Amino acid sequence: MFFLDVQGTLISDVDKSLIFGAKELIDFLNANNLTYVIITNNTKKLDFLEILRQKGLNIKDNAYLDPFYILKTLFKPCKVAAFGANEFLQSLEMLGFKLDFKNPELVLIASFDDFKFNDFASIIEMIKNGVKVVAMHESSIYKKDNKSYPGVGSIMAMLKNAIHFEYDVVGKPSVIFYNEALKLLKMQNQNARFEDIKIISDDFKGDLLKAKELNMKTFLVLSGKLNNTKGIDVSILDGVYPSVLEILKEEQCLI
Incomplete structure (x- = not known):
């Protein structure tokens, strides 16, 4: 049983092309009826699953999850102060949310490579006024144009250092996200447990x-955010691989 990340794992951070072995891994899982769910922190495109399929990943139905699904499950469309890329804002409007930076009911924070300190000041004022805050995910960093940018998790840590507040997370690595992904796995195998998942x-x-x-x-x-294990606690890892290609080869030997 597998949970498979996307960016930096199945598709390249550099040019969004498939990482060598990604298509073959999905095809292998499908051919051998192995259970899996694609788990992504995509917060830009509502049709991201179809984009992945168009790239050549033959992802089966009911095997994909992103933060938009959790957001729709937890919150009805309402007035939101949303901070992120234009595609994120457009997707929210398509879901029925109304952008309102004066009297929002929710503050939504997603990845963005053009945050201004004025944005953070606005968020802090909204927090002071009691507006609920939702982080779309808690990624530590993300890569774009061969540069590493602080992810939403890092932004939230900075904000919490500035003002005490609580917030919800709808993407990885929140328990609610992983629980929802587990539900999708159970549709394929009712006995699925976290302990069984790679x-x-x-x-x-x-x-x-x-x-x-x-x-x-x-x-x-090591095909995305990291290219080595320097500075991380490898003792919590069950394996480190250059890319999914090496994992595919290992799994093929187990069949």
Whole structure:
């Protein structure tokens, strides 16, 4: 049983192309009727699953989860102050949320490479006024144009250092997200448990630490955010691989 991350694991951070072995891994899982769920912190495109399929990943139905699904489950469309890329804001509007930075009912924070300190000041004022805050995920960093940017998890840590508040998380590595992914696995195998799952990701802090707390088997790939294990506690990992290609070869030997 597998949870498979996307960015930096199945598709390249550099040009969004498939990482070598990604298509073959999905095809192998499908051919051998192995259970899996694609778990992504995508907060830009509502049709991201179809985009992945168009790239050549033959992802089966009911085997994909992103933060938008959790957001729709937890919150009805309402007035939101949303901070993130334009595609994120557009997707929220398509879901029925109304952008309102004066009297919002929710503050939503997603990945963005153009945050201004004025944005953080606005968020802090909204927190002071009692507006509920939702982080779309808690990724530690993300890569773009060969640069590493602080992820939403890092932004939230900075805000919590500035003002005391609580917030919800709808993407990885929240327990609610992993529980929803487990429900999808149970649709394929009703006996699925966290203990049976191998989670494969390039995000040590943003995906694998919490997964290990839930007793999943954690596998780090060095094809995205990290290219070595310097500075991380490898003792919590069940495996470290250059890419999913090496994991595929190992799984093929087990069949």
